Amino acid sequence: MAYKKTTSYPKEKINILFLENISDAAIKKFNDAGYTSVKKINAALSERELMNEIKNVHLLGIRSKTQLTKNILSHAEKLQAIGCFCIGINQVNLDAATKKGIALFNAPYSNTRSVAELVIASSIMLIRRIPDKNKAAHNGIWLKEAKGSYELRGKTLGIIGYGNIGSQVSVLAESLGMKVIFYDAETKMPLGNAEDKKTLKEVLNNADVVTLHVPELESTKNLINKTNLKYFKKNGILINYARGEVVDLDALKNALQNEQLAGAAIDVYPQEPEKNGDKFSTPLQGLSNVILTPHIGGSTEEAQQNIGTDVSAKLFNFLEKGITTGSHTVPALSLPPQEGTHRILHIHNNVPGVLSEINTQLSKHKINIVAQYLKTNDEIGYVVLDVDKGLSKEAGDLLRKVKYTIKVRLLY
Numbered sequence: 001m002a003y004k005k006t007t008s009y010p011k012e013k014i015n016i017l018f019l020e021n022i023s024d025a026a027i028k029k030f031n032d033a034g035y036t037s038v039k040k041i042n043a044a045l046s047e048r049e050l051m052n053e054i055k056n057v058h059l060l061g062i063r064s065k066t067q068l069t070k071n072i073l074s075h076a077e078k079l080q081a082i083g084c085f086c087i088g089i090n091q092v093n094l095d096a097a098t099k100k101g102i103a104l105f106n107a108p109y110s111n112t113r114s115v116a117e118l119v120i121a122s123s124i125m126l127i128r129r130i131p132d133k134n135k136a137a138h139n140g141i142w143l144k145e146a147k148g149s150y151e152l153r154g155k156t157l158g159i160i161g162y163g164n165i166g167s168q169v170s171v172l173a174e175s176l177g178m179k180v181i182f183y184d185a186e187t188k189m190p191l192g193n194a195e196d197k198k199t200l201k202e203v204l205n206n207a208d209v210v211t212l213h214v215p216e217l218e219s220t221k222n223l224i225n226k227t228n229l230k231y232f233k234k235n236g237i238l239i240n241y242a243r244g245e246v247v248d249l250d251a252l253k254n255a256l257q258n259e260q261l262a263g264a265a266i267d268v269y270p271q272e273p274e275k276n277g278d279k280f281s282t283p284l285q286g287l288s289n290v291i292l293t294p295h296i297g298g299s300t301e302e303a304q305q306n307i308g309t310d311v312s313a314k315l316f317n318f319l320e321k322g323i324t325t326g327s328h329t330v331p332a333l334s335l336p337p338q339e340g341t342h343r344i345l346h347i348h349n350n351v352p353g354v355l356s357e358i359n360t361q362l363s364k365h366k367i368n369i370v371a372q373y374l375k376t377n378d379e380i381g382y383v384v385l386d387v388d389k390g391l392s393k394e395a396g397d398l399l400r401k402v403k404y405t406i407k408v409r410l411l412y
Helices: 024-032 047-056 070-074 094-099 112-127 130-138 164-175 200-206 249-257 301-321 354-364 389-400
Strands: 016-018 038-040 059-062 081-084 103-105 156-160 179-183 209-212 236-240 261-266 290-292 341-349 369-376 380-388 405-410
Touching: 016 024, 024 038, 024 301, 047 070, 059 301, 070 094, 081 301, 103 301, 112 130, 112 164, 112 209, 112 236, 112 261, 112 290, 112 301, 156 164, 156 200, 164 179, 179 200, 249 261, 341 354, 341 389, 354 369, 354 380, 354 389, 380 389, 389 405
Parallel strands: 016 038, 016 059, 059 081, 081 103, 156 179, 156 209, 209 236, 236 261, 261 290
Antiparallel strands: 341 380, 341 405, 369 380
């Protein structure tokens, strides 16, 4: 007989909220499983709006615009998990989410191909000076010339950040006949014939096209600045589809105007509008051979469907099985089901003695533990217990009284 479990809490009472026009694939995943209280809002919400919405939400899905601050999360009284339907998680206060025992999932690989393809496409457009020719044609000017227009083949691509996206860009670039060099703060295995350089400066000195694929950290803020722009090859090209704070846009503007750089493609900005149609401003507007796009590097139909499927599956597995693989807050546990048991999830502050207290309390009341799993991080511990069916409610009540408990959930 096939194994089947359902959540003990009525599915129609589990409130799920998806913001920022998350793919319908995510909604379908939960609707097909019997979850009927699923709400979708196409835009991001302000802090005040989200504080009101989040009070009774059990699962929350967001993209990159929604900022989940400590203040907002303090109002999330029932929140079990957050799904970031994107690559980044810097829009969530991780410390606050961790301390509240809220599992956080994202989709680090699902839009990799979409971003990588656009990097290559932008490289071709810029090295051929297509933005200038396109503008001239729209203005009724015939600009048929080869001056300043080159093939990508035989040029050197410099990749800053050789992670999921950077490494895939590397493979695509080599297939076009480019030489690939890269720099990463961590040691990474080169793919194909890519060469690992020891310093950022070495990459900037030697690359015809530089593409950025780094996270937004204090160490990467204004990584490309007035000083580093001087290291670029004359007539080099810069592409930033990473994070808005990584490039000093005023310094980049000066480098473009002074013809130190021949072009740039920028998809992310330090400040971005809340929704479509809002006014947008950047120092790079109106500059020659510059491609400006509205944070659409990963915005393809395929990527959004993949992200919707990936993150919703992680949320679903946590909700129904207690699996936290891929979580950035609750320690990652992947555990098999146990027939003839009830499963209880216990999240607590990571201090010595909690597991001992859990076992002592259950043993004292003659509650048999069929299986038990524990994993901790610096802040919290996550225990999954499979106990005899007839005693699960009593066990849940006892676990709630254990010192340092953050939350307890009777799964099934």
